[in-house]
Amino acid sequence: MEDILHFFDVFIGSYDVFLDGLWITVKLSVVSLLIAIVIGLFVALLKISNIKIFEWIADAYIWIVRGTPLIVQIFILYYGLTDILLIPMFWAGAAGLAFHSGAYIAEIIRGAIQSIDKGQREAGLSLGMNKGLTMKRIILPQAFRRAVPSLGNQFIIGIKDSSLVSFIGMQDLFGVASTMGSNTFDYLPYYMTVAVYYLLIVLVLTFIVNKIEKRLAVSD
Amino acid sequence: MSEEREMIRVEQLNKSFGELHVLKDIDLTVKESDVVVLIGASGSGKSTLLRCLNFLEIKNSGSITIDGEQIEKKSHDLNKIRQKVGMVFQHFNLFPHMTVLENVIEAPTQVKGVKKSEAIKEGKILLDKVGLGDKYDVYPSKLSGGQKQRVAIARALAMKPDVMLFDEPTSALDPELVNEVLATMKGLAEEGMTMVVVTHEMGFAREVADWLVYMHEGRIVEYGHADEIFNKPKEQRTRDFLSSVL
Numbered sequence: 001m002e003d004i005l006h007f008f009d010v011f012i013g014s015y016d017v018f019l020d021g022l023w024i025t026v027k028l029s030v031v032s033l034l035i036a037i038v039i040g041l042f043v044a045l046l047k048i049s050n051i052k053i054f055e056w057i058a059d060a061y062i063w064i065v066r067g068t069p070l071i072v073q074i075f076i077l078y079y080g081l082t083d084i085l086l087i088p089m090f091w092a093g094a095a096g097l098a099f100h101s102g103a104y105i106a107e108i109i110r111g112a113i114q115s116i117d118k119g120q121r122e123a124g125l126s127l128g129m130n131k132g133l134t135m136k137r138i139i140l141p142q143a144f145r146r147a148v149p150s151l152g153n154q155f156i157i158g159i160k161d162s163s164l165v166s167f168i169g170m171q172d173l174f175g176v177a178s179t180m181g182s183n184t185f186d187y188l189p190y191y192m193t194v195a196v197y198y199l200l201i202v203l204v205l206t207f208i209v210n211k212i213e214k215r216l217a218v219s220d
Numbered sequence: 221m222s223e224e225r226e227m228i229r230v231e232q233l234n235k236s237f238g239e240l241h242v243l244k245d246i247d248l249t250v251k252e253s254d255v256v257v258l259i260g261a262s263g264s265g266k267s268t269l270l271r272c273l274n275f276l277e278i279k280n281s282g283s284i285t286i287d288g289e290q291i292e293k294k295s296h297d298l299n300k301i302r303q304k305v306g307m308v309f310q311h312f313n314l315f316p317h318m319t320v321l322e323n324v325i326e327a328p329t330q331v332k333g334v335k336k337s338e339a340i341k342e343g344k345i346l347l348d349k350v351g352l353g354d355k356y357d358v359y360p361s362k363l364s365g366g367q368k369q370r371v372a373i374a375r376a377l378a379m380k381p382d383v384m385l386f387d388e389p390t391s392a393l394d395p396e397l398v399n400e401v402l403a404t405m406k407g408l409a410e411e412g413m414t415m416v417v418v419t420h421e422m423g424f425a426r427e428v429a430d431w432l433v434y435m436h437e438g439r440i441v442e443y444g445h446a447d448e449i450f451n452k453p454k455e456q457r458t459r460d461f462l463s464s465v466l
Contacts, residue, residue, distance in 0.1 A: 122276055123313035126326035127379055128303030137330060141317050219317050219359040 010189035011196065014180060017149050021176035022197055028094055028172060029157075029159045032102045035098035037157065040105025045135075047110050058106065065103035071164050073100055093165035101158045108150045112143035145216045152209030163198075173197050225252040226288065227383050227414045229271060233282035235268055241269045244438040246282070250383070250431075253412040255426040257446065260435035261461065266418045269435070270385050273416065275308050287382060303331060306376030310388040312368040313362040314375070318373040320347065321356040325373045332379070341377070346374040350404050370404050377408075384408065408425030422465055426450055434458045 038091030047108040074096035081092045116139050123133030144151075166208070177194035181187040228250040235243040242265045250256050258266040271277040273284065275291070275298045283290050291301055315323050324346060325339035333344075347353055350370040360368055369389055376384060386405065390398040402424050409415055409428050419425060425432060429446040434455070442449060442458045453459045 004372035117313075119309060119311055119313035120315065122307075123309065123315070125276065125299070126274055126302055126305075126309075127375070128299050128331045129327060130299045133330055137326065138315055142315075145317065220361055 006215040007189045007192055008151065009192045010186070014190070014193060017176050017180065018173065018193065018197060019192075021173040021203075022176075023098065024170060025092075025159070025162055025172040025197075026201070028090065028097065029155075029162050029168075031157055032094040032097035032162065033101060033158050035094065036101035036105050038101030039098060040109050043102065043106035044113060047106065048113060053151050062103045062106065065100055069094075070161055071167060073162055074168060089168060089170060093162075093168060093170055097158060097162055097165070101154060104154050104157075106153065108147050109143060109155060112147035113139055114149075115146060116142050125151055148209065148213055148216065152205070152212075155209075156205060159201055159205065160198060227252050227286070228416070229283075229285040230273070231283045231285075233269070233272065233284065234280045235265075235272060235277060236280055242438050243272070243279075246440055248415060248433065248440065248443075250414060251378075252382075252414055254340070254430050255409045255415045255417065255428055256433060257429035258416065258418045258433045258435060259420070259422070259425060259461070259465075264435040265438040266433075267387050268358070268437045270307075270387050270416060270418050273383075274302060274305050276307075276386055298313045299331075304329075304382045305377055306379060306381035308369070308372050308376055308384065308386045308389050308393050311373045312360075312365070312392070314368055314371055316360050319357050319359055320352065320363070320371050323360070323371060324378045327375070328378050341407065343374070343378055345432045346377050347371070349407075350374045352398070364397055365393045366400045369393065369401045373404055373408075375399075383414045383416065386415065388418050388420070389434075390421055420465070422450075422462075434461060436461070 043058045043061060046054040049055065074093065077096040077099060078089070078092040081087050081095060082089065087095075120138050120142065121134055124138040125131070129137065160170060163174035165172055166178055169175070171179065171196050177190045181190040184190075222298065227436060228248070230246055230248040233243055233246040233248075234241070235365050244265075246265075246269060248256075248269075260266050266293075268277055273286075275293065278293050285291065286301055287303065289296075291298075304326060309378065316328065318326065321340065321343050324343035325334075325336065327343070328334040328339045329336055344353070344356060347356060350373055352367060352370055352374070354373075355363065360371065363371065373389075388407070390401050394400065396419065402421060405417070405424070406428050407413070417424075417429070425446060432442075432449045433440055433447040434442040434449065434453075434457075436457050442453060442455045444454075449458065450462065453462060
């Protein structure tokens with residue numbers, strides 16, 4: 001009982017530092033996922049381009065991302081980018097996360113594009129639309145609709161993975177929990193507190209994804 | 221005279237899919253306002269021929285001339301050609317993420333740059349014409365097969381094509397919905413639209429077709445006026461086919 005009361009004390013008493021961390025986590029997740037969508041769309045289009053060299057580039061990228069741990073990617077990008085380009089830590093972290101999620105999002109989008117009936121493409125072409133316009137106006141809007149559940153899932157993974165940036169020194173949610181824990185030697189309540197914050201973020205995101213799915217279902 | 225204008229001329233057309241030789245030395249001419257109906261068993265190549273006319277399939281050899289100009293994939297912008305040649309598919313292929321009206325105005329606004337208000341006005345006229353004046357803002361998933369196909373016809377007409385191609389437009393429909401689509405097509409034919417139609421609807425062929433083409437194993441076996449072929453086919457294979465479907 002006392003432990004539970006102590007947890008609530010920590011949870012309530014630490015809200016100001018955790019809100020700082022929450023802001024960083026949210027900002028980092030949103031920025032990195034937006035970049036990841038752009039990378040993912042681009043790589044998906046490379047993969048279905050039917051041009052060998054582009055397909056190889058896309059395959060190599062996906063292989064590298066899937067074949068190495070995220071923490072290794074973050075460290076390489078952090079030390080690489082901050083050494084050479086002198087970019088701020090935030091952007092090094094965002095780049096690492098986007099580089100990683102981009103590969104998974106590329107596979108989701110590619111699968112969704114290829115699941116669209118080929119009659120849709122033919123209908124677009126038969127109306128005089130060129131390939132690019134058909135892709136943009138006919139195929140991609142349908143592919144994105146179909147990809148929403150998988151993308152939502154990938155976003156949840158991305159938000160939780162963002163905790164790894166604490167290892168390059170960022171004070172995101174997890175970074176705050178680690179710092180507070182080691183400063184006070186009172187680890188457990190802080191890690192439980194941070195778990196609650198992640199649960200709440202994922203709850204909100206799940207709610208938003210469900211709303212979007214419902215909105216998009218009007219045409220079904 | 222305008223009825224001498226040649227809309228489509230196909231000469232010595234050959235098409236193979238790998239080892240499979242689907243079209244063999246096809247010659248065909250379609251003049252303005254002609255309604256040409258292609259009949260034949262499944263796999264006889266009639267759909268492939270139609271798709272070659274819209275360059276959804278690219279020929280292996282021979283020539284295709286559209287409105288006086290011989291079209292080659294290398295030297296022509298096929299998108300431009302397709303604007304003049306409308307196509308209606310067996311499975312409708314409506315855009316499910318757009319309403320009926322949005323389906324119809326998509327290509328005119330995106331391809332031709334027609335102003336949206338203008339495209340909407342013309343789109344509504346077309347939808348009224350195919351009997352769907354009460355369905356502008358409905359999504360395709362809410363329509364019956366016959367209604368979907370009529371939207372598809374309106375969508376193709378919105379580009380003001382010179383020729384309309386129909387690839388088995390009623391084959392995916394429930395029997396009771398076939399007639400509404402055929403009636404729409406008949407109306408188009410009466411307005412003087414140049415049409416090439418692949419169909420199994422012999423009643424439609426008999427009633428609407430100016431010319432009938434019977435295809436068998438990738439060749440045109442018999443070509444002539446529809447009533448002549450129906451009444452006294454010259455070729456034994458045509459006779460066999462007709463007796464099996466009539």
